[in-house]
Amino acid sequence: MILEHADLRIDPTRAADFEAAIERGVTTAIAPAQGFQGYKVNRSQETPGRYVLMIYWATLEDHTVGFRQSPAFTEWRGIVGPYFLQPPVVEHFELVCKSA
Amino acid sequence: MILEHADLRIDPTRAADFEAAIERGVTTAIAPAQGFQGYKVNRSQETPGRYVLMIYWATLEDHTVGFRQSPAFTEWRGIVGPYFLQPPVVEHFELVCKSA
Numbered sequence: 001m002i003l004e005h006a007d008l009r010i011d012p013t014r015a016a017d018f019e020a021a022i023e024r025g026v027t028t029a030i031a032p033a034q035g036f037q038g039y040k041v042n043r044s045q046e047t048p049g050r051y052v053l054m055i056y057w058a059t060l061e062d063h064t065v066g067f068r069q070s071p072a073f074t075e076w077r078g079i080v081g082p083y084f085l086q087p088p089v090v091e092h093f094e095l096v097c098k099s100a
Numbered sequence: 101m102i103l104e105h106a107d108l109r110i111d112p113t114r115a116a117d118f119e120a121a122i123e124r125g126v127t128t129a130i131a132p133a134q135g136f137q138g139y140k141v142n143r144s145q146e147t148p149g150r151y152v153l154m155i156y157w158a159t160l161e162d163h164t165v166g167f168r169q170s171p172a173f174t175e176w177r178g179i180v181g182p183y184f185l186q187p188p189v190v191e192h193f194e195l196v197c198k199s200a
């Protein structure tokens with residue numbers, strides 16, 4: 001399993017609208033994708049307008065190829081893209097260890 | 101519940117030693133702290149030496165006061181601090197939404 005970790009920056013005065021949009025965007029455009037295994041949206045306490053979106057995929061290619069090269073990616077960006085103040089910073093992570 | 105999100109940078113040639121150290125550090129120095137509710141260590145696929153440590157706390161103060169002002173914080177930094185190439189970038193996050 002792979003973690004997609006996306007660091008997002010939006011105008012904090014639009015937080016409520018953005019939070020509704022990102023939930024809708026994930027559930028309608030991303031969740032149906034092959035290999036999607038779950039997600040979380042987190043809001044920073046220290047930096048207004050900073051969010052970390054975490055999406056779990058079965059494989060890296062489920063995200064980078066299957067999803068990003070599908071029409072669903074365009075749909076997703078249409079929903080949340082207008083809120084981004086800068087391009088999302090996205091990296092993929094492997095789990096090293098966690099609590100029992 | 102609060103997510104402590106720590107962005108860590110180490111020398112990637114020391115990854116194996118660091119991964120053993122951070123697991124030991126969390127389990128021995130952080131896990132016994134009041135309010136600790138779990139953790140994950142994630143390794144970036146794109147940026148060698150980048151890790152994201154996620155720790156769940158019952159409250160913000162369990163981390164910022166209870167843990168950081170205890171001798172366990174010094175113990176923790178003694179275990180993992182020597183690996184850090186730069187100070188960890190730590191922020192706290194609240195969950196906005198997640199998969200059902």
